[in-house]
Amino acid sequence: MTTTAAIPWKMESQRSYFAKALIELGEKDPNVVVVGADTTESIKTLDFGKKFPDRLFNVGISEQNMISIAAGLAAAGKVAFASTYAVFGVAHTYNIIRQNVAYTKLPVKIFCSHAGITVGPDGATHQLNEDIGLMRGIPNMTVLVPADAPQTAKCVHAAAAWPGPVYCRFSRTNFPTVTSVEDPFAIGKSYVMRDGDDVTIAGCGIMVSRCLQAAEELDAAGVSARVLNVATVKPLDTSTILKAARDTGGIVTAEEHTIVHGLGSAISEAVALEHPVPMAMVGVQDVFGESGEAFELMEKYGLTAAKVVEGVRRVMKRRGR
Amino acid sequence: MAEVSNAKLRELEDRARLLRCHILKMTHQVQSGHPGGSMSACDIVTALYFHVLRVDPRNPMWPDRDRFVLSKGHACPVLYAALAERGFFPVPELMTFRRINSRLQGHPEYGTTPGVENAAGAEGQGLSFGVGLGLAARLDRKAWRVYALLGDGEQDVGQTWEAALAAAKYHLDNLTAIIDRNGIQQEGRTEEIMPLEPLGDKWRAFGWNVLTINGHDMRQILAGIDEAHSHKGQPTVIIAKTTKGKGVSFMENVVRYHGAATTDEELKRALAELGEAVP
Numbered sequence: 001m002t003t004t005a006a007i008p009w010k011m012e013s014q015r016s017y018f019a020k021a022l023i024e025l026g027e028k029d030p031n032v033v034v035v036g037a038d039t040t041e042s043i044k045t046l047d048f049g050k051k052f053p054d055r056l057f058n059v060g061i062s063e064q065n066m067i068s069i070a071a072g073l074a075a076a077g078k079v080a081f082a083s084t085y086a087v088f089g090v091a092h093t094y095n096i097i098r099q100n101v102a103y104t105k106l107p108v109k110i111f112c113s114h115a116g117i118t119v120g121p122d123g124a125t126h127q128l129n130e131d132i133g134l135m136r137g138i139p140n141m142t143v144l145v146p147a148d149a150p151q152t153a154k155c156v157h158a159a160a161a162w163p164g165p166v167y168c169r170f171s172r173t174n175f176p177t178v179t180s181v182e183d184p185f186a187i188g189k190s191y192v193m194r195d196g197d198d199v200t201i202a203g204c205g206i207m208v209s210r211c212l213q214a215a216e217e218l219d220a221a222g223v224s225a226r227v228l229n230v231a232t233v234k235p236l237d238t239s240t241i242l243k244a245a246r247d248t249g250g251i252v253t254a255e256e257h258t259i260v261h262g263l264g265s266a267i268s269e270a271v272a273l274e275h276p277v278p279m280a281m282v283g284v285q286d287v288f289g290e291s292g293e294a295f296e297l298m299e300k301y302g303l304t305a306a307k308v309v310e311g312v313r314r315v316m317k318r319r320g321r
Numbered sequence: 322m323a324e325v326s327n328a329k330l331r332e333l334e335d336r337a338r339l340l341r342c343h344i345l346k347m348t349h350q351v352q353s354g355h356p357g358g359s360m361s362a363c364d365i366v367t368a369l370y371f372h373v374l375r376v377d378p379r380n381p382m383w384p385d386r387d388r389f390v391l392s393k394g395h396a397c398p399v400l401y402a403a404l405a406e407r408g409f410f411p412v413p414e415l416m417t418f419r420r421i422n423s424r425l426q427g428h429p430e431y432g433t434t435p436g437v438e439n440a441a442g443a444e445g446q447g448l449s450f451g452v453g454l455g456l457a458a459r460l461d462r463k464a465w466r467v468y469a470l471l472g473d474g475e476q477d478v479g480q481t482w483e484a485a486l487a488a489a490k491y492h493l494d495n496l497t498a499i500i501d502r503n504g505i506q507q508e509g510r511t512e513e514i515m516p517l518e519p520l521g522d523k524w525r526a527f528g529w530n531v532l533t534i535n536g537h538d539m540r541q542i543l544a545g546i547d548e549a550h551s552h553k554g555q556p557t558v559i560i561a562k563t564t565k566g567k568g569v570s571f572m573e574n575v576v577r578y579h580g581a582a583t584t585d586e587e588l589k590r591a592l593a594e595l596g597e598a599v600p
Contacts, residue, residue, distance in 0.1 A: 033460070035453075057456065057491075062483035065449045069487065072453020075431075075438070077384070078460070080453070095443050096480070100450060104431035104440045 004217045009176030009209060012149035015113055018170065019044035021156035022081065026052050029079060032160065035070045037063050037084040043113040045083050063088045064096045070108045071100040079160050080108050086115035086169055087128040094134060101165045102138045108166075109159045110135075115169035116256040117284060117301055118206065118294035127289040127297075132204075133261030135167040136234040142187060143234040144168040145255075145263070147208035148177045151231055154185035162187055169205070171256075173294040176209035178229070190237035196224035199312050200244040200251045204230045204263050207254035207282070207303060214308035225312065233263050238270045245275045250315035252280045254308050256298070259283040278318040280311030329372070330539045336406065337367040337539075341568045342597045343402035347418040347425075348582040354419060354427065357578035359399040361503040361536070361563040362470060368542040369468060370403040378408035381435040387465050388438050388454050392447020393472030393501065394428040395580070400437070401425050409436035445478025447471060448498055452488050455496040455556075466550070467496045474506030477515045482527065488556040489528030497549040498529075498558040501536065503565040507579050524558045536561025569594050 026032045026048055033055045040046040040058050049056030059066050063084060070082035082089065089112040090097065101108045112131070119127045136143045142164060146152040152170050159166040166187075178193065179185075193208065194215050203211035208229045215225040226248055228240065245251060251271065253264035264281035271277060284301050298304060340363050348354035370376075374387045391400050398418065405412045410424070417423035424434050428442030439450050451469035458465050475481050488496055502520070504511050511517055521531045530552045534541040542561070549557035565579065566572030569591040572583075583591055 033456075054460065057487075059483070059487050059490075062480075062487070064446070064480040065452075065483035065487055068446045068449030068480070068484070069453035069456070072450040072455075073457045074453075075450070076388075076454050076457030076461075078457050096446055099440050099443050100446050106431070 004220050007213055007216065009178070011174040012177050013174050014146065014149045014152040014170040015044045017149040017153040018111060018113070018156060019047040021153035022048045023051055025156060025160050026055065031077060032079045032081070033057070033073050034081045034083060035059060035066045035073070037061060037066045037088060039084045043083060043085070063093050067093045067096040067108070067110070068100045071104065071106050074106040074108050081111055082108055083111045085126065086112035086131050087126050090131050090134055090167065091128050098138055102140045105140050105164055107162065107164055109168070110166065111156070111168045113170050114172045116171055116205065117289045117297045117303070118171045118173040118256060120173065120294040120297065121291050123291040124288040129258045129284045129289065131169055132233055132255070132257050132263060133265070136266060137261065140164055141234065142166045142232070144187065144232055145204040146170055146231055147205060147229050148175045148179055150177060150181045151179050151185060158185060158187050171206060175206050178209050178212060185231070188232050188235050188237055190240040191229045191231065192226060192240070193229050194225070194227040196226040197248055198224045199315060200226045200228060200248045201254065201308055201312065202228040202230050202241065202244070202251055202263070202267055203254040204233060205256050207256055210303065210305045211254050211308055213305035214312070217305060217309055218312060223312065223316070230263060230267070233266055236266050236270055241267055241270055242274050245271050245277045250278045250319055252282060252308055252311035252315055254282040256303055257283055258286055260286050278315045280314050282307045282311050325540065325543055333367055333371055333539050336371050337364050338568070338595050340367055340399060340402040340406065342592055342595050343405070343415055344398040345569070345583060345588055345591050347398045347402070347415050349588045350416050351419040352582045354398055354582060355395040355580050356398065356582060357505065357565040357572065357575070358393060358472060358501065358503065359396045360567045360569070360572070361565045362393070362396050362501045363399050363567065364537045364539060365470065365499055365501065365542055365561055366399045366403050368539060368546070370407050372543065373546055374468070375465070376407070376436070378436070381409060385463060385465050388451070388467045390439050390447045390451045390454070390467065390469040391429060391441055392469055392475060393444065394441025396472070396501070397429045400429065401434070404434070404436040410434070444472065444475045445480040448481055448484035449487070451496055451498070452484050452491070452493060455488070455493040456491060458495055459493070469496065469498045471498055471500050473500055473502045473504065473511050473517060476500070476517050476520065485524065485527040485529065492554050493556045494553050496556045497546065498556065500558060500560045501563050502560050503563045505565045505574070505576050505579060509576055521560055528555065530555045530557040531560065532557060533560045533562065536563035537567055
């Protein structure tokens with residue numbers, strides 16, 4: 001196969017867009033409050049706190065406390081964001097989120113940075129590759145995985161207007177910007193980033209850029225791939241996904257997350273029930289990560305355009321095209 | 322709060338006796354639930370719902386209401402009984418407790434039962450939730466107050482102490498925690514399972530104003546809450562010394578009644594002791 005040049009993406013920080021959007025929101029609505037846990041400078045909620053000193057609560061390294069306090073604030077009518085690193089914010093707090101947020105249906109917005117393996121040098125203790133699965137397994141929870149920085153900002157605004165609990169995961173690492181600020185965004189929608197008929201590639205988060213790169217390479221080899229940005233993993237946009245399954249007859253999923261109970265699982269559940277097609281899943285293969293630079297880790301753990309292309313080949317072979 | 326008359330105290334004591342009868346019958350009809358810790362908290366909950374809390378049964382979500390957070394969710398029979406007697410829902414509904422299709426879940430559910438302010442069951446989350454409520458009231462410059470009832474078993478939970486730190490940091494004097502210090506948790510005496518004493522010193526060291534009262538003496542309960550109201554710049558914790566299963570001689574201080582309902586025969590004896598005619 002011919003090699004295609006890497007797409008020259010602009011790289012931008014999701015945290016910066018997150019912080020800017022929070023401030024925009026805070027200016028519009030005095031009820032917006034943020035609870036943090038000793039990571040406010042790193043994930044930039046401190047910017048919100050500098051602007052609105054009485055509306056940022058830094059509760060130290062007490063993430064369970066952070067979630068319940070946010071729930072109490074929400075119960076009293078506040079638009080409450082709880083925000084820290086994913087491994088602390090959702091792995092350490094699972095039952096607190098379950099009882100105090102999801103079961104109560106309180107509209108707490110849990111926005112966590114440093115999700116996935118791209119946390120990098122901090123190593124496996126900090127690389128949470130299980131959060132999408134943890135959160136999508138809880139009733140009433142909405143799960144957002146923005147593809148890039150501009151979409152992260154849109155998630156902030158959409159989550160604030162959403163009546164129920166929301167989990168949104170993003171990354172420490174700058175992501176390739178694959179959407180534009182003008183692009184529409186709504187919770188529950190998947191977006192067709194590139195149309196095609198031969199196969200579907202459905203990604204979320206940073207893997208959307210890898211899917212687009214893979215589609216370029218496949219195009220050069222005469223394969224027309226449809227690329228979906230599944231920015232909402234729950235509730236899943238089943239109509240867009242099932243249409244893709246019917247139109248193209250095969251799906252490759254790609255996520256910076258374990259292939260156990262993540263995006264690939266969510267899509268396979270939907271497809272298996274309605275319109276089974278051959279599938280392949282690109283993601284972390286049920287292992288812990290390790291220290292390294294983000295893009296070295298993505299290479300080593302198989303989070304690459306090449307792996308997506310490989311998945312497409314397998315899917316197409318299985319269905320005999 | 323003004324001086325409470327003897328007549329009012331007697332009325333509250335009678336009310337508490339009635340709630341104890343409800344607790345026994347609710348747990349008996351379904352042969353499950355937690356009567357012991359409901360009865361130990363009964364006088365405190367009665368004082369709150371029938372004298373202290375500014376709540377409106379016709380408008381349970383009234384924004385300016387005081388909030389009662391039951392952190393020890395297993396004691397919900399006493400909360401449901403108080404809410405029903407206070408008019409939040411019909412008293413006969415109490416007998417649907419823990420049954421299928423009931424609004425009265427085995428542990429409290431938020432949004433379903435009128436008057437219930439939080440979900441609880443997994444221990445140790447209520448005080449943090451109360452901190453969030455207290456912060457919201459302060460941001461809005463509202464006068465409503467937050468009362469969180471904690472079990473002593475919940476003092477084992479790390480999150481309780483996370484909340485204690487946060488309430489002190491934010492000087493939340495609109496938050497009052499009350500500890501139902503009955504000395505017994507599911508598997509035995511608190512001091513054997515996980516020693517807590519000196520409990521008051523611990524809370525003082527965490528930056529709280531600490532009061533210790535007899536949690537079955539109505540006058541002391543009301544005086545303690547009064548003192549908590551007037552204390553400024555710090556949250557107050559009231560350590561209420563109580564007896565598990567209080568009010569029924571053979572249930573008092575017996576570990577088994579943490580999570581065991583009475584038999585038919587025991588129910589008759591218990592209700593007779595509480596002065597109610599056998600049903």
